[in-house]
Amino acid sequence: MPRMLRMPGKDVLPPGPKRELVAELYVHYREAARPPLPQIATLTGTMPNPHKVSRETIRRLLTGTTTSQWAVVDALLRALCHLQDRDPDGRRWLEPDDNRWDENDPATCREHLRRLWNNDIDGLEPDEAPATPPAAPAQAASAVPPARQASGGWGGTASPPTDNPWATSSPPKPAVQTGGGYSDEPPF
Incomplete structure (x- = not known):
């Protein structure tokens, strides 16, 4: 008989975003009556919108490795x-009589798990993570020279920036050949 997985102890998986993610997965694993990993793996490939997951990957997710x-x-x-x-x-x-019920948390199972997954990826503690996505930053002053802005971007006809030594506003001049036959002009 295969060994049943257990939630890793704090000595193996210390408190933090990874432990929060694994603990949430364990809530669902326990409520599903700790099914065998091959059964879960088979189900991932046969449900609607299948995404086949190996039993080893499932084991590694549930152990936090x-x-x-x-x-x-x-x-x-x-x-x-x-x-x-x-x-x-x-x-x-x-259920409201569940001791975990929070009237102010309408999150679905998937939303909550995704938030924990993102926290784990980003290394954020649950209380540090933004509850909602941050607002788009205000437009700062543009680093694009005014001549470029007026011409409609970098493909316009404005004069080249003055800090670009290779840029010219007129066709390149032929290189003067003296002795060695090498030119200082770029090959492009």
């Missing part, structure tokens, strides 16, 4: 939710 692409983590979540007969896009905590 790897962080995989989102498509792999999502396939694992969908397989575990399928075994629970649960929608991964449903609200994370279903």
Whole structure:
């Protein structure tokens, strides 16, 4: 009989973003009754929108020894939710009498796991991570010279920047050949 996976201890997987991600995966793994890894692997390749995940990759995700692409983590979540007969896009905590229920957290299982996955990739602690995506930065003063802006970009007809020693506003002059036959002009 195969050994059942256990949540890694804090000595093996210290507190931090990786542990938060693995702990969330374990919530779903436990609620699916700790299915055998081959069963999960088979399911990832046969569900709607399949993304085949090997049992070794599943083991490594559940033990925190790897962080995989989102498509792999999502396939694992969908397989575990399928075994629970649960929608991964449903609200994370279903019942108000659940001690984990948070009225102010309408996140779905998939949204919450993706946030934890991003935190793990970026190395952010859960309380450091932005709750919403940051707003687009305000437009700063342009580093493009005014002549370039007026001409409609770098493909325009404005004069070349003065700090470019190879740029000319007129056709290149033929190199003067003296003795050695080499030119200082670039070959392009």
